[in-house]
Amino acid sequence: MGIIRKTKSVELLLDIFSQNSNALSVVNLVKKTKNQMNKTTVYRILERMESEGVVHSFNDINGNKWYAKCHSCSSDNHLDSHPHFQCKDCGAIECLSVEIAIPKVPNFQIDSAEIMLVGTCRNCSIV
Amino acid sequence: MGIIRKTKSVELLLDIFSQNSNALSVVNLVKKTKNQMNKTTVYRILERMESEGVVHSFNDINGNKWYAKCHSCSSDNHLDSHPHFQCKDCGAIECLSVEIAIPKVPNFQIDSAEIMLVGTCRNCSIV
């Protein structure tokens, strides 16, 4: 697919992902990098990174886009069917390494599943 | 919670839901009713209907909000944990009546699950 050049912006984003085990919202990434690059660039790099299989994307319960490092994505298959967990208190999202079988439903041809589990994360449940 | 008055607008929306077994996107509802009411009103009535347990809401794979009639919601519990199915061709969404157990994940306190199954619906797979 697209060739990805190792620009400053690409490297900064890769850096941020390597330092974060949790998923990151685009809004957050745009904010984090606003002194280094334009938001359009953030959106475009993330798109390229996804099509390269470096990250995968999904929407949170508020409809905002998030990205997370891929562990088992390829450029052909971004469909880890792993679930995501969002804390309803702090909003943080993490990928769960549990593999969940895509539910079979009679008469439906299902290709993939987006599973968002909602609850309270460890940090927030302490308080 | 809120008192719901039987206004023209409320009745129109209830009507639309009674005529549709599928879920409806807010965008679509705003379009459908643009001669009868303001979009702000649509958003507000849907909110009230949800808190009354008449409908439930969720986001589609593009992050847009949808509503569907409740079958087993109460005003206390909108958490049918039924999955939704979105056709990636035509975009239509339907509620699946299958009850899916909320997956248990060790060390996570999970309250609810949003499950969106993506595939091709019957109409679209004919073509």
Next chain:
DNA sequence: TTTGGTACTGCAACATAGTTGCATTAGATT
């Protein structure tokens, strides 16, 4: 190490979904 093609970026303007404040209207209750 310079050159040149083109991938990439920044900017500004736009598109769309959803929200808010406030003045006015219209259900319901008496």
Next chain:
DNA sequence: AATCTAATGCAACTATGTTGCAGTACCAAA
């Protein structure tokens, strides 16, 4: 009919995400 207040319309706003285009910088080839 009078009245209380939920509900509505409107306009202006916020936020997320997108597009076109001109200019920049990566990288490979000479």
